[in-house]
Amino acid sequence: MKDSKLLKGTLQTIILKLLSGTDRMYGYEITQQVKQLTEGEFVLTEGALYPALHKLEAEGLLATESEIVDGRARKYYSLTAKGKEEQVAKVQDALTFVEKLQLILNAKPSIS
Amino acid sequence: MKDSKLLKGTLQTIILKLLSGTDRMYGYEITQQVKQLTEGEFVLTEGALYPALHKLEAEGLLATESEIVDGRARKYYSLTAKGKEEQVAKVQDALTFVEKLQLILNAKPSIS
DNA sequence: CTAATATACATAATTTTCTTAGGTATATAA
DNA sequence: TTATATACCTAAGAAAATTATGTATATTAG
Numbered sequence: 001m002k003d004s005k006l007l008k009g010t011l012q013t014i015i016l017k018l019l020s021g022t023d024r025m026y027g028y029e030i031t032q033q034v035k036q037l038t039e040g041e042f043v044l045t046e047g048a049l050y051p052a053l054h055k056l057e058a059e060g061l062l063a064t065e066s067e068i069v070d071g072r073a074r075k076y077y078s079l080t081a082k083g084k085e086e087q088v089a090k091v092q093d094a095l096t097f098v099e100k101l102q103l104i105l106n107a108k109p110s111i112s
Numbered sequence: 113m114k115d116s117k118l119l120k121g122t123l124q125t126i127i128l129k130l131l132s133g134t135d136r137m138y139g140y141e142i143t144q145q146v147k148q149l150t151e152g153e154f155v156l157t158e159g160a161l162y163p164a165l166h167k168l169e170a171e172g173l174l175a176t177e178s179e180i181v182d183g184r185a186r187k188y189y190s191l192t193a194k195g196k197e198e199q200v201a202k203v204q205d206a207l208t209f210v211e212k213l214q215l216i217l218n219a220k221p222s223i224s
Numbered sequence: 225c226t227a228a229t230a231t232a233c234a235t236a237a238t239t240t241t242c243t244t245a246g247g248t249a250t251a252t253a254a
Numbered sequence: 255t256t257a258t259a260t261a262c263c264t265a266a267g268a269a270a271a272t273t274a275t276g277t278a279t280a281t282t283a284g
Contacts, residue, residue, distance in 0.1 A: 008120035109133035
């Protein structure tokens with residue numbers, strides 16, 4: 001996570017995408033899943049994750065259910081119908097962004 | 113530029129990368145180059161570009177020379193030695209970021 | 225037994241980095 | 255002569271992180 005600054009703007013998209021793969025996930029589970037999928041490269045801080053989850057819920061993209069598991073409180077999040085729509089759009093936008101960014105980053109220097 | 117929010121954090125890297133391809137560029141030229149390379153997808157606003165250029169200069173990554181061309185003032189930017197080092201590091205970080213992000217965005221849903 | 229680590233949630237203050245909106249000025253094309 | 259393109263700039267505000275806390279339980283190690 002040397003340069004987690006690069007995460008800016010993509011956190012919501014990551015959350016929506018992960019939730020589109022299962023019925024529900026809780027916050028801590030999301031941090032672990034992201035760490036695993038990126039081979040330790042992306043480390044979600046709680047200060048970023050929880051406010052993002054709350055915002056997505058406030059916007060009606062996520063629904064929650066709280067449970068006690070093994071004596072500890074867990075808050076499960078799942079995609080609403082609106083959230084599923086937004087997931088598709090946001091992931092598509094991010095993939096386009098990434099594709100265009102690579103065009104720049106991989107550009108060969110002009111005849112210098 | 114429907115969702116230029118995705119650009120957050122990558123602007124400095126884009127500037128450094130473009131400058132690594134030639135001896136020097138001026139602000140307006142950078143906006144046009146980015147638009148062209150991304151087929152109109154990335155549109156740099158002046159409110160983001162100029163402060164970013166000034167910051168990179170203040171950090172000693174860019175050097176400037178001002179000229180009057182065709183009756184209009186231009187400010188050319190070029191990479192310093194420090195800027196060239198940073199360019200390599202930042203582009204490498206961004207490519208790693210993009211690669212890991214794609215791992216998440218392209219992940220197949222688990223056996224749901 | 226007890227201290228450290230992992231699990232699990234949350235918020236507040238601050239910083240970074242944009243967007244939006246404005247300002248100045250010259251050259252060229254309609 | 256009016257709009258568009260070129261060319262620079264800044265300020266106010268918003269968005270989205272970082273950093274630093276705080277609370278609490280379960281498990282593992284010494």
